[in-house]
Amino acid sequence: MNIFIPLIAGILMGYILRRKGRKVNVDAAVSATLLLLIFFMGVEAGKVKIDALWLLSSSVVFAALTIIGSLGIALIVGGRR
CATH class of the missing domain: 1.20.5 (Single alpha-helices involved in coiled-coils or other helix-helix interfaces)
Known part of the structure; x- marks a missing residue:
């Protein structure tokens, strides 16, 4: 359930920034986050015997x-x- 709070906050922030006409480049942040997610999934998979x-x-x-x-x-x- 706690995954929905940041999701909704991100949607609201994107909507607000869209209405103000600002363009925010989040490509680097998304790429870094995905790499960390994949890394930690690998760590968890490595723990399994x-x-x-x-x-x-x-x-x-x-x-x-x-x-x-x-x-x-x-x-x-x-x-x-």
């Missing part, structure tokens, strides 16, 4: 089954020409 081999094998099996299922449905619905 996973079994990488099991995850890789299950992902490959899931991807293969998804492709096979999609091709099967396409052949059933569209037929083979």
Whole structure:
């Protein structure tokens, strides 16, 4: 819920600055914030202990089954020409 307060404050500030005709360049601030967000997401992801081999094998099996299922449905619905 606390994410909505800065969001609404930013919307109101943008609306007020738009009405006054001022143009504020926030590109650098947005880029820096996104880089920090990505960095901290990486830090949090690095803390998680996973079994990488099991995850890789299950992902490959899931991807293969998804492709096979999609091709099967396409052949059933569209037929083979």
